Amino acid sequence: MGEGVDEAGWDVEPGDEIEPVVQAVGRLLKVCREAAGVSVPELSEAMGYGEDMIRKIERGARIPRPEFLDRADQLLKAQGHLRAFMEDMKRARYPKKVRELAELEGRAVEMLLYGSHNIHGLLQTPEYTRTIFEMRQPALAEDVVERETAARMARKAVFEREPAPTLGFVQEQVTLERPYGGKMVLRRQLEHLLEVAQLRNVTLQVMPTDREEHAGAAGPIEVLKFADGTAIGRSEGAFNGRPVSSPKDLRILELCYGMIRAQALTPRESQAFIEQALGRL
Structure with missing residues (x-):
């Protein structure tokens, strides 16, 4: 599943009030990935998404699907820190x-x-x-x-x-x-x-x-x-x-x-x- 198939999430609308939350989730994903010693290419391969998609999520430019956070939490052994934002991202993904x-x-x-x-x-x-x-x-x-x-x-x-x-x-x-x-x-x-x-x-x-x-x-x-x-x-x-x-x-x-x-x-x-x-x- 490459990034051409929009399964990881959607772009953040400019000026949307949920943008700071999405950016916080992106930073948290990066922290959890680096703490686990996993590179972007490695996470990309394990998750089944393109590297550019992973980077966009980490920059806060992409709203991750709740399922994406659930899977990443498991792979990176984030102890529920990523999963805690699933409901927020469920709401944020809508216009x-x-x-x-x-x-x-x-x-x-x-x-x-x-x-x-x-x-x-x-x-x-x-x-x-x-x-x-x-x-x-x-x-x-x-x-x-x-x-x-x-x-x-x-x-x-x-x-x-x-x-x-x-x-x-x-x-x-x-x-x-x-x-x-x-x-x-x-x-x-x-x-x-x-x-x-x-x-x-x-x-x-x-x-x-x-x-x-x-x-x-x-x-x-x-x-x-x-x-x-x-x-x-x-x-x-x-x-x-x-x-x-x-x-x-x-x-x-x-x-x-x-x-x-x-x-x-x-x-x-x-x-x-x-x-x-x-x-x-």
């Missing part, structure tokens, strides 16, 4: 914007989510997500596709939280019919939607294309509410697309979202609609 979003979703007690172009990220299957990133133009590098897909899948931990947050999703009909990645990818995606819709803390609704009135014509909406009574929201069609947190601005987004839910199919009707769409594939 900054994704980490920030995951932190907000991890704190939210209620989420109001309306998607108009694609299935919402929290509802996507790995195959659907990968297809979304593979279609980006200009084309993304394979390691970027892998990183973004893994990051989006990690956000789905929100469904495993206790106590479970209340999640409300409204999806445009077209997002259930557009066969990104082919019919088999769409079939699995629709099956997954039906599975998620069975969760007691989830409400899933479909907005039919034939509606003559639509409060969501301006684009997607997201409102995340927290246990302390605060909230944050965003809509492409309001406030220039920037996040808002004032009660006045949030009330506008919630009013719009409430109208969208009222105009959409009921949860039971939506489930039947998805089942019919699945039957047509």
Whole structure:
């Protein structure tokens, strides 16, 4: 396995606040390697990664995968010092914007989510997500596709939280019919939607294309509410697309979202609609 295969980690984004931590891990790796009397070429051969990759990690320019640290800890007999940073590197490997979003979703007690172009990220299957990133133009590098897909899948931990947050999703009909990645990818995606819709803390609704009135014509909406009574929201069609947190601005987004839910199919009707769409594939 050479360094052309991006298995050891990802480059650090310039200016990212996790950069000092990654640099500290790199220095620790170098100290442990030298203390063990192991050269970079020797560690490279033992680990199965290119020498340049090892050096980049030691310089703090590369975020090592948790698995890399686990293996290096064993080889260098680091007594758990490298392994202690596995969780930090697990979080650091995702893009900054994704980490920030995951932190907000991890704190939210209620989420109001309306998607108009694609299935919402929290509802996507790995195959659907990968297809979304593979279609980006200009084309993304394979390691970027892998990183973004893994990051989006990690956000789905929100469904495993206790106590479970209340999640409300409204999806445009077209997002259930557009066969990104082919019919088999769409079939699995629709099956997954039906599975998620069975969760007691989830409400899933479909907005039919034939509606003559639509409060969501301006684009997607997201409102995340927290246990302390605060909230944050965003809509492409309001406030220039920037996040808002004032009660006045949030009330506008919630009013719009409430109208969208009222105009959409009921949860039971939506489930039947998805089942019919699945039957047509």
